[in-house]
Every structure is written in C-alpha cells, then in structure tokens.
Amino acid sequence: MTDRSDADERPTDETPSIAPDTLADRLRSDDTTTVLDVRDRDEFERWHLAGDGVEAVQIPHMKFVQAQATGDVTDLAADLEEPIVAVCGHGEASAHAVGLLREAGIDACNLAGGMDAWADLYAARELDVDAPATIVQYDRPSSGCLAYAIYSDGEAAVIDPLRAFADRYVAAADERDAEIRYAIDTHVHADHVSGIRTLAERTGAAAVVPAGATDRGLAFDATTLEDGDGLRVGDATLTAMATPGHTTESISVRLESGDSGILFTGDTLFLEGVGRPDLEGGAEGAAAAARRLYESVRERVLVQSDETTIAPGHYSDAAEPRADRTYATRLEAMRDRLAALSMDEDEFVAHATSDLPTRPANHERIVAANLGLEDIDEETAFELELGPNNCAVGA
Structure with a gap:
C-alpha cells in the first residue's frame, strides 16, 4: 500500500x-x-x-x-x-x-x-413508479451494482442484495417497521458476493434462487423459483420469468401493477445493453448462450407492455440516470434507443459475442461463494468484488 x-x-x-x-x-x-x-x-x-x-x-x-x-x-x-x-x-x-x-x-x-x-458508498433512492409497493433502488457507484427493496403492508423482499451491505437492508426494513420475507437472486452472480444467505440468517427471510441454480451445483438450502412462480409480499405479487442467456438459470422478476408493471431484469437487459453470454460457459459456449439470450429478450421481455418499467441489475457510464438519479426507464424508450433490441438473431449473436470486456475480477471464486461451494470471510468477500462491473454488452 x-x-x-x-x-x-x-x-x-x-x-x-x-x-x-x-x-x-x-x-x-x-x-x-x-x-x-x-x-x-x-x-x-x-x-x-x-x-x-x-x-x-x-x-x-x-x-x-x-x-x-x-x-x-x-x-x-x-x-x-x-x-x-x-x-x-x-x-x-x-x-x-x-x-x-x-x-x-x-x-x-x-x-x-x-x-x-x-467502495463503501451505497445510495438508496425510491423509484418514482406507479406500483402497489414502495420500491427502493440501491446504487453502488464503484461497481454499478443495483439492488432493490420492495415494501408492501409491513413486508419486504430484497432483490440481488450485496453481502457487503446486508446491514443496510436490515436497518432500512426496521426503520419502515417491515419484515424481510424474501432475499432473491436473479441468477448466480459473478461480479459480487450475494447477500441472500446473510439476510436469511439475520432476519429469517427465505433465500430465493432460480431453480436452475441447482444444476450449477447449489450447495445450500434455498427456495427455488420456476418460470411463473409467484411470491406474495404484503399486497404485492412478484412473479418469476425465465430469461436464460446471461446464465442458464437467469430469471427476471415482475412486480404486477396492471399494464404498467416493473420488471427487475437482473443481468438480462440493462439500460445501455444486454448481459454478456460468456461468464458461465466461457467463449466456447458464448454463441449458444447468446441465442438463448436473444430468445429471452425477444419472447419474454419485449412482449411486455411499453409502459413496463425496466429496473436492471447494473449500469455503466453509458447509462443516463433519471432526474431523481435512479436507473430505470420504460420499455418503450428502450425499444427506440437500443439497437440490439431490433437486430435479427444472427446480428444479435455476433453483437453479443464480439469485443467482450475482461471478465469480472475473481469471477470463479465469486461464483463458488454464491453457490455455497466456498466459504469466504467478509474481508475477503469485500476484496474479491472490488472493481468495475463487466457484465454487460454495449448497446
């Protein structure tokens, strides 16, 4: 030093x-x-x-x-x-x-x-959206990681929590006099250490992962979500939607609100691009994963109504925050802005597999930790995930 x-x-x-x-x-x-x-x-x-x-x-x-x-x-x-x-x-x-x-x-x-x-900076901002719940977006500027807390009628769910900030979610829920019912990962993360098990241990919440995580070697007890499964949080309903491609088990989570729901897309779709397809299977499996991602984007995400708010799991320097400094936008705006959303399949695959950035640092150990295959202490976890988010393919 x-x-x-x-x-x-x-x-x-x-x-x-x-x-x-x-x-x-x-x-x-x-x-x-x-x-x-x-x-x-x-x-x-x-x-x-x-x-x-x-x-x-x-x-x-x-x-x-x-x-x-x-x-x-x-x-x-x-x-x-x-x-x-x-x-x-x-x-x-x-x-x-x-x-x-x-x-x-x-x-x-x-x-x-x-x-x-x-690295310790973590901002919490409420999303200004029409929903049957209060949604707080957590923003870590050092890595571009985004997490979400959904509050409704004294209950809460946290989506894609970071282990380093587990205390923040607990304290915020206490301030709102809410019980954290669920801690949900949209996929097995490769860029940060997940906080779902820590939240489960500290609050009694259910640790929730996509069902496909078991095929990747999940080594701890968790509630698994299949496509179409729902979770009730107070008066709100969260519904899992299979969106494989970034990883085989990736899901998006929809908060139902009539036609203008909120879709938490994890690493499937960002404001400025799509998820990279090579983190799980390497370069040799990237093309097949990109085809799965294309299908997920075209047949699962883009069929949502234009009024749907897209709330991603990351952002980069290319993303423009809203006036309230949150990173979310309506699907209608993304259709017009992102070239990847109008490409045919072969164009999309070529786009998603070329000029990929360096993989996130220590991604193999982070994945092992998030599957429960390796135990790491808090200091090591914090060190492993330092660095920028490299999970996206540009627009």
Whole structure:
C-alpha cells in the first residue's frame, strides 16, 4: 500500500476534501475531472476510478515525497488539468499529496476515505413508479451494482442484495417497521458476493434462487423459483420469468401493477445493453448462450407492455440516470434507443459475442461463494468484488 503513517502525512481538518457521494454526483455531470491516483501501479491497474468524465492519472506517492524534498512538486503536476481529485487506498497518502499541490498553487482536493470509502458508498433512492409497493433502488457507484427493496403492508423482499451491505437492508426494513420475507437472486452472480444467505440468517427471510441454480451445483438450502412462480409480499405479487442467456438459470422478476408493471431484469437487459453470454460457459459456449439470450429478450421481455418499467441489475457510464438519479426507464424508450433490441438473431449473436470486456475480477471464486461451494470471510468477500462491473454488452 502507498499510505504512510507519518504524522505529517495524515489528513487534517484543513485538507480540502470531497465526500464520495459528492464525487459520484460530479462524475455524473458533463464536467471532466482529473483523478490523481497515488497508489502503486499494480493497485491502480487492478482497479481505479474511470468513466467518460474521468481523466485518470497515476503518480505514486513516493514521487511526491521525493518532490517535497527537491521542491519539484509543480513540475510533477505540470501536465495535470485542474481541478484535481487525489485518491489512494484510505485517504492518507493522497491528503499529503493534496497538501503539497495546494502549497504549489494547484487546485486539488482529497477523496475523503480513499478508495475504501468509494467502495463503501451505497445510495438508496425510491423509484418514482406507479406500483402497489414502495420500491427502493440501491446504487453502488464503484461497481454499478443495483439492488432493490420492495415494501408492501409491513413486508419486504430484497432483490440481488450485496453481502457487503446486508446491514443496510436490515436497518432500512426496521426503520419502515417491515419484515424481510424474501432475499432473491436473479441468477448466480459473478461480479459480487450475494447477500441472500446473510439476510436469511439475520432476519429469517427465505433465500430465493432460480431453480436452475441447482444444476450449477447449489450447495445450500434455498427456495427455488420456476418460470411463473409467484411470491406474495404484503399486497404485492412478484412473479418469476425465465430469461436464460446471461446464465442458464437467469430469471427476471415482475412486480404486477396492471399494464404498467416493473420488471427487475437482473443481468438480462440493462439500460445501455444486454448481459454478456460468456461468464458461465466461457467463449466456447458464448454463441449458444447468446441465442438463448436473444430468445429471452425477444419472447419474454419485449412482449411486455411499453409502459413496463425496466429496473436492471447494473449500469455503466453509458447509462443516463433519471432526474431523481435512479436507473430505470420504460420499455418503450428502450425499444427506440437500443439497437440490439431490433437486430435479427444472427446480428444479435455476433453483437453479443464480439469485443467482450475482461471478465469480472475473481469471477470463479465469486461464483463458488454464491453457490455455497466456498466459504469466504467478509474481508475477503469485500476484496474479491472490488472493481468495475463487466457484465454487460454495449448497446
């Protein structure tokens, strides 16, 4: 790690800083932000702040220590466009760098808490939709992961919960005086450690998975959902809809509300693309999986009414949030915007299997953990899932 414990390199109350949630808002704007990462190169390459509005630059902290001794801080930052946000692991080394930059007259501030605090940021926002329930979307900007809590008449269900934030769901349900009845995964996740078992242990909720997860080696007791199965949450009904392709067992979950229901699509359909088809079967199985995904999108999702709200399991930098900063939209808007939704089958398969991004880091261990095949502690789980979401194929 590049953080140093020397007293003069610790952040002080005088160090100008930016909170993680404020930085998230800035990165959603059209302004370009220079992010100066003072961690070592391997840490930077493993995971760093990125996005359309981010100019990421890595200069190790030791160079700032050396520049402090030689008086060359201005030269070190000569090519950096201001304003600058400096980051490190915990916010200490970057605070030291910010102090030096500001002494040199450079507009810089520190990311409070560093990348650890960035990974810990988890925003909860209510979806403005017409539904027989209150729906809260949980947003983890560091990875683009989205989860949902559905509240109705003193009961709740959580869809695609993250283990790292299990306490948040429990506390929120307590605040609403609601009992969590179900913790549901739409598929066996490869990019984050699932929280369904943790929620089941802490609240007595049923851990719920698609029925096909058993074929992938599910090693813990869970309620399984077949296509068409329903779960009652207060006055609301959640219905499972088989949508294989991203994985063989993938489901979407529909919250019934007349013609204008809400469809939680997991990793089947995103606002800016579709789920990648190679995480389960590798490159050799990607084409067959893409054909299953095509069928799911065409025959299960696109037959829903135009008024259906699509609530995905992830978002990327290409996704545009709504005015309330949530990531959801009506299916009608997606039909017009996403080219993949109007492709024929062969075009779709070619699109879904070409130029795929790097697989999510540690995906094999994460899948094993989510199937119950490997036990990992909380610290290891948190480390395994650090990094961007790579589960999507672009529009």
